[in-house]
Amino acid sequence: MQVWHFSEMAYHPAWEELGNSLRNVVPSRVYDPVVGADLYHRYLDEWALCDELGINIMVNEHHTTATCATSVCTIPMAILARETKKVRLLCLGMPIANRMDAVRVAEEYAMLDVISRGRVEMGFVKGAPFEVSPANSNPATLMERFWEAHDLILKALTTHDGPFNWEGEHFQYRQVNVWPRPYQTPHPPVWMTVASPGSAEAVGKKGYVIASLNTGYARTPTIFDAYRKGAEAGGHKPTKDRFGYLALVGVGETEEEGRRRAHQILDYSRTTPRAAAQFWFPPGYTANEVTAQRLQNPGPLKIPLRDGGEFTMQTGSVDEFVNAGIAFAGTPDTVFEQIKDFNDHVGGIGHLLMMGQGGHLSHDDTVANLTLFSREVLPRLREL
Amino acid sequence: METIDLAGVQLDLDVQGSGPPMLYLHPEHYAHLHAPFVDRLAERWTLYAPRHPGFDGRTPPSDFRRVDDLAYLYLDLLDHLGLESVALLGASFGGWIALEMAVRSSARLKALGLIAPLGVKFGGRSARGFTDLSALPEADAAHCLFAGPTPDHAIFSDAEMIAVARDRQYLAYYAWKPYLHNPALARWLHRVAAPVHLLWGAQDGYADPALGGALAERMPAARLEILPGAGHYPQIERPDDTLAALAAGPCATVAPNSGD
Numbered sequence: 001m002q003v004w005h006f007s008e009m010a011y012h013p014a015w016e017e018l019g020n021s022l023r024n025v026v027p028s029r030v031y032d033p034v035v036g037a038d039l040y041h042r043y044l045d046e047w048a049l050c051d052e053l054g055i056n057i058m059v060n061e062h063h064t065t066a067t068c069a070t071s072v073c074t075i076p077m078a079i080l081a082r083e084t085k086k087v088r089l090l091c092l093g094m095p096i097a098n099r100m101d102a103v104r105v106a107e108e109y110a111m112l113d114v115i116s117r118g119r120v121e122m123g124f125v126k127g128a129p130f131e132v133s134p135a136n137s138n139p140a141t142l143m144e145r146f147w148e149a150h151d152l153i154l155k156a157l158t159t160h161d162g163p164f165n166w167e168g169e170h171f172q173y174r175q176v177n178v179w180p181r182p183y184q185t186p187h188p189p190v191w192m193t194v195a196s197p198g199s200a201e202a203v204g205k206k207g208y209v210i211a212s213l214n215t216g217y218a219r220t221p222t223i224f225d226a227y228r229k230g231a232e233a234g235g236h237k238p239t240k241d242r243f244g245y246l247a248l249v250g251v252g253e254t255e256e257e258g259r260r261r262a263h264q265i266l267d268y269s270r271t272t273p274r275a276a277a278q279f280w281f282p283p284g285y286t287a288n289e290v291t292a293q294r295l296q297n298p299g300p301l302k303i304p305l306r307d308g309g310e311f312t313m314q315t316g317s318v319d320e321f322v323n324a325g326i327a328f329a330g331t332p333d334t335v336f337e338q339i340k341d342f343n344d345h346v347g348g349i350g351h352l353l354m355m356g357q358g359g360h361l362s363h364d365d366t367v368a369n370l371t372l373f374s375r376e377v378l379p380r381l382r383e384l
Numbered sequence: 385m386e387t388i389d390l391a392g393v394q395l396d397l398d399v400q401g402s403g404p405p406m407l408y409l410h411p412e413h414y415a416h417l418h419a420p421f422v423d424r425l426a427e428r429w430t431l432y433a434p435r436h437p438g439f440d441g442r443t444p445p446s447d448f449r450r451v452d453d454l455a456y457l458y459l460d461l462l463d464h465l466g467l468e469s470v471a472l473l474g475a476s477f478g479g480w481i482a483l484e485m486a487v488r489s490s491a492r493l494k495a496l497g498l499i500a501p502l503g504v505k506f507g508g509r510s511a512r513g514f515t516d517l518s519a520l521p522e523a524d525a526a527h528c529l530f531a532g533p534t535p536d537h538a539i540f541s542d543a544e545m546i547a548v549a550r551d552r553q554y555l556a557y558y559a560w561k562p563y564l565h566n567p568a569l570a571r572w573l574h575r576v577a578a579p580v581h582l583l584w585g586a587q588d589g590y591a592d593p594a595l596g597g598a599l600a601e602r603m604p605a606a607r608l609e610i611l612p613g614a615g616h617y618p619q620i621e622r623p624d625d626t627l628a629a630l631a632a633g634p635c636a637t638v639a640p641n642s643g644d
Contacts, residue, residue, distance in 0.1 A: 025519070133519060138560035140553050141449075169446075278521055284553035291552075292545035295522070296537050 001343070001350060001381040004090055005050050005370060006058040006246065007357040008068035008268060009043045009076070011036060015066060015271060023065040023130050023275035036069065042363050044079055046356075049367060051084035053374035058090040058353055060125075063134035067271050074108045081116035089116055092191055092211055092353070093123025096149035097142045098135035102171050103178065105149070106156035110182045118183035123191040123211070124150055126199075129286070130279035140284030145170045152176070157187040191244065197226035204230025204238065211244035211353060214269065217325035218304035220245065220346045244351035245342070248327040248358060250318075251373045255330045261369050262329030263318050267359025269326065273301045273314050332376030339377070343384050352381065390460050394442055396435040397461075401426025404494075406471040406635065407462065408433045409478030411499075411617065412555040414535060415439075416544050418475075421619040424627055428636065429471065434461065436481075438554035451503070451558055451566060455484035462492045471635040472578075473497035475619060476591070477555060480504075483569060483576070490577040495634035498599075499583045499626070500591050500616050504573070505565040506598050514564045515590050528589030531615040573602035579634035580606035583626060585614030609633070 014030040015022065047057050059076045062068035070076060073091050080089055089112070099105055113120040126146055132139045148168045155164070156178045163175040182188055190208040194200040195215070203210050204227040212223050224243060231238035248269065250262025277298055281291045301313040303324050311320040321327035325345070328338040343349050356373065357366040385398050406429035410418060415435075425431050436454060437444040448457075458481065462470060472493050474482030479501025486496050505513030517525040526534035537545065559565075580603050584596040593610055600606040609629050614621040630636060 136561060138556060140557035140560065276521065278518060278525070281549075282518060283549070283556040288546050288549035288553060291549035292542065295548065296540070296545050298522075 001339075001352055001384045002056060002088075002241075003352045003354055003373075003378055003381060004056040004058040004088075004244075005047065005356045006060070006092075006353050007043050007046065007355065007366075008060065008062070009040065009070045010268065010271075010359065011039065011066045011069045012267070012360055015267075018066055018274075020274050021276050022067050022271055023062075024133050024279050025276060026064070026066060030066070039069065043357070044076060044083070046363065046366050046370065047076070047080055048083050049370060051087050053370055054087065054378060055354070055356075055370060055374055056088045056090065057084065058092055060092055060123075061095070062128070063131055065130075065275075067268070067274070074112060077112050077120070078115070081112050081119070084116075084119075088119045088121055090121040090191065090353075091123050092121075092193060093125040095127035095131055095135070096124050096153065097146035098127050098131055098137045099149065100137075102149040102152045103156055103173055103176055106153045106178045109153070109188060110157060110178055110180050113182040113184055113188050114180045116183070118188075120182075120184070120188040121191055121209075122188040123193070124153075125193045129282050130275045132282040132285060133279055139282035141170070142285060154187060154190075157182050194223060194227070197222050200224070200226040201230035201233075203227065204232075204236070205234035207231060207234055207236030207242070209242050209244055209351070211246060211351070213246040213353075214326045215245075216303065217306040217342070217345055220325070224346050239350070240348045241350035243346075243349045244353055245346070245349045246353035246355065247325070247342075248321070248329075248355040249335060249352075249369070249373060250327070250329040251332055251335045251369055251377060253331070253372070255334065258330040258335065259318050261361060261365055262321070262327050264361040264365070265355055265358035266316070266318065266321055266327060268355060269321065269358075270314050270316065271359070332372065335373070336377050336380050339381065340384060348384075388464070390457060390464060392445060393437055393448060393457055394440075395437065395457070395461070396440050398422075398433040398435075399431070400433075401429055401431045403429045404469070404471065405430050405432065405465075405467045406473055407458065407467070409458065409472070409474035409481050410436065410439075411476030411478050412439075413476075413529070413548070413551055414617070414620070415547060415551070417535060417620050418617075421623050421626070424623065425473070425630075428627075428631060432461075432465065432467075434458065436478075436554065438557055439551055441550065444557075449557065451480055451484055454481045454558070455488060459485055459489060468492055469494040471495050471497060473499070473630070473635060474501060475499040476616065477502055477559070477564075480559075480564075480566075483573070484566070486576040486578060487569065487572040488575075490575070493578040495637070496576060496578045496580045497583070497630055497633070497635040498580060499619060500585060500588055500593075500596070501582075501599070502559070502564045502591060503566055504570050504595070504599060505562075505567070506570065506595070513591075513595075516563070517590065529616045530621060531585060531587035531613055532621055570602065573599065574604060576603045576606070578605070581630070581633040581635055582606060582608040583618060583629055584608060584610050585616055585618040585621070586610050586612045587614065588616045590616040607633075 061073035163177040228238040252258035302310040479498040480503025611618040
């Protein structure tokens with residue numbers, strides 16, 4: 001199992017002031033760039049440390065939010081492409097249906113791949129529903145734009161004999177000719193996030209790596225099964241290295257210390273739903289049956305527990321998140337056992353996307369969390 | 385309800401009533417709340433009421449995705465039905481389609497009735513032409529649309545609720561960006577040759593009634609009538625006043641098949 005450290009570069013100093021709405025409509029006057037600069041450097045230092053610890057790096061992006069100050073995913077990627085030397089760099093990812101210039105995406109990925117000497121993993125994501133408003137992308141045609149962008153970017157990265165023409169529904173270029181070409185051949189590995197069996201099956205048909213984010217014991221097995229079905233239909237072997245899973249990890253010298261770290265990191269999960277209700281269901285983004293139900297019965301996001309029951313995402317405890325399979329917390333032994341249990345439950349994961357920093361977890365705690373994990377847990381995960 | 389095939393598009397068409405012909409183009413939201421108004425139109429007119437592709441539950445052909453396509457479809461429909469001297473009535477999104485039809489050809493039109501039409505934006509790049517309902521809390525968005533009590537989703541059936549979601553989906557499909565308007569439409573409004581009757585709810589918080597005045601100025605034979613006590617859908621909130629206004633205006637002076 002490979003491990004990746006992920007942080008959203010949260011601007012947590014504003015959380016209290018902003019209250020229950022952390023996205024889309026929040027004024028940037030609550031952002032202090034001096035504090036923000038320190039935070040950016042701090043988070044980058046933590047990622048750079050991963051190069052020494054043997055933990056790969058994952059970045060993402062969100063927009064107009066205090067939960068995630070990475071608004072341009074390729075910027076930290078670019079810094080880390082030069083600052084690190086060994087570990088792989090996953091961008092998960094690039095919201096290609098919300099990016100109006102797909103050729104620019106190909107250029108950014110290609111340049112990153114060359115600078116990093118072939119260490120880039122190329123994520124393409126649909127993007128969360130609340131990303132539609134900042135991008136002003138049409139939610140009713142989002143997925144057709146996603147797949148057209150995907151086709152164009154891959155063609156742009158793998159065409160090396162001069163310009164080609166692209167006049168699609170959503171993107172038009174008459175002379176596509178991306179320089180540089182990527183370092184890896186034919187192109188950096190492709191990852192996609194999935195949130196339902198339907199999307200997992202579609203990605204399975206392509207044979208790409210999937211990342212299932214915080215889907216826990218209850219939802220992950222059906223998602224992975226759907227991927228396997230799609231992979232077989234597409235003539236691909238659904239080997240373990242095709243399966244990624246994102247969870248929060250707090251590890252400590254004692255149970256209390258590990259759980260305290262997890263508790264702080266979990267503020268990532270607790271703040272994620274803090275977006276005004278109207279941004280959760282852009283028209284056509286979700287199946288109309290689901291939107292209809294949510295419009296009629298708006299309520300807080302619930303997460304299913306392993307053995308039945310559910311809890312509220314915004315207020316969940318460490319115990320609840322651990323029970324659900326969304327957090328792994330405790331001493332290295334406990335955390336290893338929890339990961340192993342989850343791994344067995346879902347039929348094997350090849351990549352643990354580990355949120356090793358989140359919320360108010362301090363720099364020192366983050367360094368300790370990552371260091372202890374790399375020393376005591378990581379070597380044992382390689383066996384899984 | 386009949387389904388006809390028009391230019392490769394399956395189109396649901398409701399025909400009812402008697403009297404001079406009227407083509408009615410429905411707005412974006414709340415089909416079932418409009419049903420009483422539609423029935424009453426059929427008391428005075430022979431009413432042709434199609435359901436816009438997509439809003440009907442079908443996926444439109446992949447090359448059918450612009451309001452222009454809807455305009456050409458309904459111009460084809462008028463040809464197909466062989467109607468002359470038609471009163472064309474469009475509400476909101478339907479009003480936009482009606483405007484797109486009228487600037488292309490007013491040949492079969494006797495009059496154009498427009499209830500708070502979308503489709504045209506005046507004002508600069510920082511001015512909002514239409515309230516961005518999708519950025520507002522559900523209750524605030526509803527208050528932009530209605531002067532009085534707003535629809536209670538709790539009493540909608542499952543099918544009506546799914547229709548709410550689908551209507552929003554297809555409004556986005558056709559009109560997400562540019563938001564609810566065609567930047568090229570304003571400069572061609574002088575081509576609307578038929579008499580135009582603009583009706584607007586005084587408390588419309590979605591499309592400001594001032595837009596009605598600006599539209600009336602751009603069209604050769606247009607007048608604006610403001611309906612008190614109504615928001616964006618006077619046909620739901622003030623059906624009697626809306627019908628009385630239409631009955632007293634150019635849409636009602638159409639002689640059946642007069643050919644003019």
